Amino acid sequence: MKRVFTFLALLMLFIFNGNAQSNDSLMIKKISDEIFMNGTAYSNLKYLCKRVGPRLSGSAGAALAVEQTARMLREAGADTVYLQSCMVPHWVRGDKEVGNATLTDGKKINLNIVALGNAVGTPAKGITAEVVEVKNFKELEALGADKVRGKIVFYNYRMDPRYINTFQAYGDAGVYRGAGPSRAAALGAIGVIVRTLSPVLDDNPHTGATRYEEGKPKIPAVAISTNGAVELSNLIAAQKVKSIYFKTNCQMLEDVESFNVIGELRGAELPDEIITVGGHLDSWDLAEGAHDDGTGCVQSIEVIRSLKSLGIRPKRTIRAVMFMNEENGLRGGTQYAEVAKKENKKFIMGLESDAGGFTPRGFGYTASLSQSAIIEKWQPLFVPYGALEFKRGGGGADIGPLRSLGTALIGLNPDSQRYMDLHHAKTDVFEAVSERELNLGAVVMTAMVYLVAQYGL
Amino acid sequence: MKRVFTFLALLMLFIFNGNAQSNDSLMIKKISDEIFMNGTAYSNLKYLCKRVGPRLSGSAGAALAVEQTARMLREAGADTVYLQSCMVPHWVRGDKEVGNATLTDGKKINLNIVALGNAVGTPAKGITAEVVEVKNFKELEALGADKVRGKIVFYNYRMDPRYINTFQAYGDAGVYRGAGPSRAAALGAIGVIVRTLSPVLDDNPHTGATRYEEGKPKIPAVAISTNGAVELSNLIAAQKVKSIYFKTNCQMLEDVESFNVIGELRGAELPDEIITVGGHLDSWDLAEGAHDDGTGCVQSIEVIRSLKSLGIRPKRTIRAVMFMNEENGLRGGTQYAEVAKKENKKFIMGLESDAGGFTPRGFGYTASLSQSAIIEKWQPLFVPYGALEFKRGGGGADIGPLRSLGTALIGLNPDSQRYMDLHHAKTDVFEAVSERELNLGAVVMTAMVYLVAQYGL
Numbered sequence: 079m080k081r082v083f084t085f086l087a088l089l090m091l092f093i094f095n096g097n098a099q100s101n102d103s104l105m106i107k108k109i110s111d112e113i114f115m116n117g118t119a120y121s122n123l124k125y126l127c128k129r130v131g132p133r134l135s136g137s138a139g140a141a142l143a144v145e146q147t148a149r150m151l152r153e154a155g156a157d158t159v160y161l162q163s164c165m166v167p168h169w170v171r172g173d174k175e176v177g178n179a180t181l182t183d184g185k186k187i188n189l190n191i192v193a194l195g196n197a198v199g200t201p202a203k204g205i206t207a208e209v210v211e212v213k214n215f216k217e218l219e220a221l222g223a224d225k226v227r228g229k230i231v232f233y234n235y236r237m238d239p240r241y242i243n244t245f246q247a248y249g250d251a252g253v254y255r256g257a258g259p260s261r262a263a264a265l266g267a268i269g270v271i272v273r274t275l276s277p278v279l280d281d282n283p284h285t286g287a288t289r290y291e292e293g294k295p296k297i298p299a300v301a302i303s304t305n306g307a308v309e310l311s312n313l314i315a316a317q318k319v320k321s322i323y324f325k326t327n328c329q330m331l332e333d334v335e336s337f338n339v340i341g342e343l344r345g346a347e348l349p350d351e352i353i354t355v356g357g358h359l360d361s362w363d364l365a366e367g368a369h370d371d372g373t374g375c376v377q378s379i380e381v382i383r384s385l386k387s388l389g390i391r392p393k394r395t396i397r398a399v400m401f402m403n404e405e406n407g408l409r410g411g412t413q414y415a416e417v418a419k420k421e422n423k424k425f426i427m428g429l430e431s432d433a434g435g436f437t438p439r440g441f442g443y444t445a446s447l448s449q450s451a452i453i454e455k456w457q458p459l460f461v462p463y464g465a466l467e468f469k470r471g472g473g474g475a476d477i478g479p480l481r482s483l484g485t486a487l488i489g490l491n492p493d494s495q496r497y498m499d500l501h502h503a504k505t506d507v508f509e510a511v512s513e514r515e516l517n518l519g520a521v522v523m524t525a526m527v528y529l530v531a532q533y534g535l
Numbered sequence: 536m537k538r539v540f541t542f543l544a545l546l547m548l549f550i551f552n553g554n555a556q557s558n559d560s561l562m563i564k565k566i567s568d569e570i571f572m573n574g575t576a577y578s579n580l581k582y583l584c585k586r587v588g589p590r591l592s593g594s595a596g597a598a599l600a601v602e603q604t605a606r607m608l609r610e611a612g613a614d615t616v617y618l619q620s621c622m623v624p625h626w627v628r629g630d631k632e633v634g635n636a637t638l639t640d641g642k643k644i645n646l647n648i649v650a651l652g653n654a655v656g657t658p659a660k661g662i663t664a665e666v667v668e669v670k671n672f673k674e675l676e677a678l679g680a681d682k683v684r685g686k687i688v689f690y691n692y693r694m695d696p697r698y699i700n701t702f703q704a705y706g707d708a709g710v711y712r713g714a715g716p717s718r719a720a721a722l723g724a725i726g727v728i729v730r731t732l733s734p735v736l737d738d739n740p741h742t743g744a745t746r747y748e749e750g751k752p753k754i755p756a757v758a759i760s761t762n763g764a765v766e767l768s769n770l771i772a773a774q775k776v777k778s779i780y781f782k783t784n785c786q787m788l789e790d791v792e793s794f795n796v797i798g799e800l801r802g803a804e805l806p807d808e809i810i811t812v813g814g815h816l817d818s819w820d821l822a823e824g825a826h827d828d829g830t831g832c833v834q835s836i837e838v839i840r841s842l843k844s845l846g847i848r849p850k851r852t853i854r855a856v857m858f859m860n861e862e863n864g865l866r867g868g869t870q871y872a873e874v875a876k877k878e879n880k881k882f883i884m885g886l887e888s889d890a891g892g893f894t895p896r897g898f899g900y901t902a903s904l905s906q907s908a909i910i911e912k913w914q915p916l917f918v919p920y921g922a923l924e925f926k927r928g929g930g931g932a933d934i935g936p937l938r939s940l941g942t943a944l945i946g947l948n949p950d951s952q953r954y955m956d957l958h959h960a961k962t963d964v965f966e967a968v969s970e971r972e973l974n975l976g977a978v979v980m981t982a983m984v985y986l987v988a989q990y991g992l
Contacts, residue, residue: 114696239571242920242975277971437894437950439921463699464896464950466924493894493921493950495971514734514952518699 102459102532105390106525110463112384113521120513122150122376123435127366127508134363135403136168136334143359144337147400150379151341155386156398158344161337164413166403168334169196171363172327175300179209179310180320189310190281191271191300192364193326194255194288195406200298204325205230205269211314215253215261227266230322232302233258234273234311237498244277244494245433248501251275252286259299260291269324270299273307277498281305284502285362287406298326336402338410341382345395351534352421353396354414354428354485355381355527358404358476365506369497372508373435373516374490375400380520381527392531394426401476404432408475415479425485427530430474431523435516436492438465441526442472445486449535453488456529465522467491486535490523559916559989562847563982567920569841570978577970579607579833580892584823584965591820592860593625593791600816601794604832604857608798611836612843613855615801618794621870623860625791626653628820629784632757636666636767637777646767647738648728648757649821650783651712651745652863657755661782662687662726668771672710672718684723687779689759690715691730691768694955701734701951702890705958708732709743716756717748726781727756730764734955738762741959742819744863755783793859795867798839802852808991809878810853811871811885811942812838812984815861815933822963826954829965830892830973831947832857837977838984849988851883858933861889865932872936882942884987887931888980891958892973893949895922898983899929902943906992910945913986922979924948943992947980 113119130146133139144161151159177189193199210225211232212218218231233254241247252275259270274284283303290296302310313319339359345351357374361367378398385392402410418425440460443453450470457468473487481487492515500506570576587603590596601618608616634646650656667682668689669675675688690711698704709732716727731741740760747753759767770776796816802808814831818824835855842849859867875882897917900910907927914925930944938944949972957963 110699111697239971240568242567244971437952464924467921495894495975496969499969512953512956514696514701518952 099459102529105528106459108388109384109524109528110521112388113380113517113524116387117380117517117520118383119376119380119516119520122379123368123372123511123516124508126372126376127368131366132363133359133361133367135166135336135360135406137363140336140360140402144339147339147359147375147379151339151382151398154341154379154383156341156343156382158342160340162340162413162417163335163337164402164409165333166336166409167407168331169406170329170331172199172329175324175326177300177324179313179322181313181318182320187313189324190283190303190306191324192283192285193328194272194299194301195285195362196287196330197259197299197326197328198296199326199328200324204323205298206321206323207268209314209319209322211311218261218265223265226262229267230269230271231262231267232271232310234307236273237275237277239277244498247277248275248498255286255301256289259288259297260294263295263297267297269297272299272301274301274304275498276304279304279308282503282505285364286502300324300326338402338414339400341398343382343385343392343396345393345531346391347393349395350423351394352423352425353394353527353530354399354425354477354480355396355523356399356401356476357431358410359400360403360405362405362502364502364504366508368506368508368511369434370501370506371404371432373511373519374431377431377516377520377523381524384524385528392528394531394534396527396531404476411476412479415483418480418483425480425483426535427486427488428477428480429488429490429523429526430477431490431519432474432476433490433494434492434497435511435519436496437515438490438492438519438522440465440467440469440491441488442469442491443486443488444471444473444481449486452535459525460522463518463522488526490519492519556916559986562985563916565845566841566981566985567978569845570837570974570981573844574837574974574977575840576833576837576973576977579836580825580829580968580973581965583829583833584825588823589820590816590818590824592623592793592817592863594820597793597817597859601796604796604816604836607836608796608839608855611798611840613798613800613839615799617797619797619870619874620792620794621859621866622790623793623866624864625788626863627786627788629656629786632781632783634757634781636770636779638770638775639777644770646781647740647760647763648781649740649742650785651729651756651758652742652819653744653787654756654783654785655753656783656785657781661780662755663778663780664725666771666776666779668768675718675722680722683719686724687726687728688719688724689728689767691764693730694732694734696734701955704734705732705955712743712758713746716745716754717751720752720754724754726754729756729758731758731761732955733761736761736765739960739962742821743959757781757783795859795871796857798855800839800842800849800853802850802988803848804850806852807880808851809880809882810851810984810987811856811882811934811937812853812980813856813858813933814888815867816857817860817862819862819959821959821961823965825963825965825968826891827958827963828861828889830968830976831888834888834973834977834980838981841981842985849985851988851991853984853988861933868933869936872940875937875940882937882940883992884943884945885934885937886945886947886980886983887934888947888976889931889933890947890951891949891954892968892976893953894972895947895949895976895979897922897924897926897948898945899926899948900943900945901928901930901938902992906943909992916982917979920975920979945983947976949976
């Protein structure tokens with residue numbers, strides 16, 4: 079009898095689960111139809127790119143972006159929209175950089191460069207020195223201080239095309255942008271040129287933050303376009319380069335106040351359980367910040383809009399957050415977690431979209447084993463939308479600090495092939511975003527948020 | 536004892552299979568590294584798009600494409616390169632189409648139109664008539680001959696954005712381009728305007744083949760850009776359109792000789808078992824035919840190049856085929872199968888890439904149950920490359936006729952989100968292709984061809 083009972087209980091559980099999944103599947107289809115028919119992510123992105131434009135922390139663009147995404151969240155139907163204050167670094171590029179190589183025959187070749195973010199500028203007259211090219215840190219250390227002192231170090235490390243996921247290639251090559259200046263300065267270099275982090279050969283230098291090491295001299299640092307790097311390397315190999323000159327005009331000013339922008343859909347049953355979904359509002363100054371990360375912002379707003387528009391009142395509270403200062407400080411994400419620690423609430427899940435507005439491939443998550451198991455149980459619901467690659471590990475920079483509260487972190491993983499072509503470069507513009515890819519990302523983000531809001535983790 | 540033996544046999548089978556998969560996995564990584572480091576698909580595509588350009592069947596571009604892809608196949612290291620003759624239809628657009636709507640207030644509005652492929656042209660003075668807009672065939676039939684006779688029918692069927700796979704939306708809406716003219720002609724219409732098959736609103740009309748039904752009058756037919764369709768529909772709704780005029784200059788000439796281009800890597804052990812991998816060489820006249828289907832051609836050439844370059848001698852014969860005339864006749868694919876029937880060989884598998892050079896998502900296959908099971912056993916090998924969606928059903932137009940020989944058909948399924956934005960339009964250019972996405976497609980095609988060449992089906 080007991081076994082029969084167990085069997086019946088299992089059968090009912092099976093039927094119940096089956097029904098639940100089937101209802102969820104229908105609900106996700108409704109969400110998808112709503113977003114593809116009436117979505118506003120694309121028009122919001124157009125506004126953010128074309129009317130607001132670049133929005134580096136501390137800039138007028140960032141302030142306007144705060145104001146305008148707050149408006150978008152209100153129009154999306156958020157119950158509450160508010161700003162969360164945080165102090166942010168205020169780095170400015172100043173006038174456009176100039177650089178050239180003087181050749182042994184007296185000719186000058188222009189260098190297509192931009193200052194790295196957070197870098198110090200050169201003196202007003204620029205810097206001029208001999209150049210030493212290295213492929214990597216090993217080669218730099220092998221040269222030693224004798225051969226580096228007083229020189230400009232040129233890190234010519236090519237992004238390795240053999241990584242299928244371009245974020246891995248970015249991580250591999252990114253150390254030269256991040257740590258390159260301090261490593262060279264430690265050996266007495268007076269400036270650094272880093273090959274642009276891009277898999278394509280073109281004339282667009284990509285910026286991005288560098289990180290000076292405490293206690294090392296801060297030296298000026300620029301990125302050179304990939305074509306420029308190849309040309310310079312060829313000239314150096316032919317022993318044709320006499321000296322390098324460059325002038326940058328950037329500086330780090332005093333911190334200023336800025337804001338995370340937050341819009342809530344209050345939970346009907348468990349309002350103190352918070353689901354955070356977001357992207358970052360700041361962007362580098364060279365471009366419109368379309369894929370990085372306008373798309374993550376407008377997708378997060380679309381989560382609120384689509385659920386509201388469908389009349390879905392979530393059981394738990396959903397917060398769309400536009401994080402400030404991901405690019406050169408992470409102050410917004412840090413501040414959000416600091417405030418969260420003081421709120422008497424449960425931050426059960428954070429979902430971030432900050433890998434571009436490309437077609438979604440799946441999710442990566444950092445969560446407990448039991449939470450991961452719940453997330454993975456939902457995987458079949460995402461198969462019809464192509465977001466079927468569920469992988470342990472991942473999350474997002476801005477939601478990262480929430481991990482200390484035990485929050486499950488989930489990162490949207492869009493296809494990575496094209497992201498690094500335009501990342502931090504002037505080509506990261508609205509026109510590079512596909513409306514359907516953007517919307518499909520918003521669909522699977524909304525679906526994931528919906529499931530966590532209804533079932534918890 | 537017998538059970539122990541069975542167990543040991545199973546264990547050895549497991550180990551053997553495990554080793555085989557592990558070796559295959561290493562080989563596919565080698566293929567991937569080779570293509571990402573030394574691939575020529577992108578430069579070949581550039582040549583095909585920029586130096587050859589449009590290559591509709593029967594055009595000078597098509598003849599040049601035959602010559603140049605034969606060269607590319609030789610340079611890729613094919614053992615044998617040859618042309619396979621076939622007669623193809625020779626449709627020409629003639630001078631650019633013009634069209635306008637005369638409004639009730641006497642003003643004229645330009646219509647952004649292009650003739651549909653294979654369509655007849657208008658008389659030299661064009662056609663002028665009242666317009667009737669219908670959303671679908673049901674509305675057309677409801678109007679009946681009385682309200683359609685002597686008029687121009689405007690099919691304003693929007694591609695349904697709710698389909699996640701845009702090929703489904705294309706199939707759904709495509710009937711108006713294909714069958715619309717004859718259905719309207721049957722009710723006495725004198726011309727047809729079809730809303731462009733595209734999910735985006737822009738000013739680019741997309742061409743594509745129409746199919747006149749036997750025994751029905753052949754009437755002129757054009758596509759109008761999506762923006763143009765919306766504008767025209769609004770004017771009609773406001774009862775502001777007095778008449779429509781358009782003039783097209785296209786005509787179908789006599790069939791001419793053209794060619795499939797074939798390059799072989801001869802099998803070392805079973806040379807009479809043939810694996811066909813291809814794309815189609817012809818393209819519509821409005822664009823460079825980058826995604827449709829330059830990418831499929833250069834990827835197929837890359838299959839040959841990468842295997843040859845790695846020194847891999849396949850057990851079975853691999854044929855890269857550039858099929859002629861997929862767009863408006865399928866004569867090349869038909870001819871290839873006709874010739875195959877007479878060859879005393881076994882055509883075990885055909886793989887086609889004709890859905891764009893976008894990031895690969897997986898494969899669709901039409902094969903026997905046992906062949907499908909073998910293909911599916913390989914699926915884990917494709918997971919690291921993101922081509923993990925293995926689905927029964929699918930193939931390709933050009934390889935389709937091989938099915939009658941019992942050949943297993945496999946279609947590469949790239950991501951479909953952006954394809955219809957530019958399909959058959961002037962925006963289908965080299966610049967719209969990502970080098971990494973193109974190469975990744977070539978990697979998984981080469982891997983699939985390699986596995987079939989080594990293990991059979």
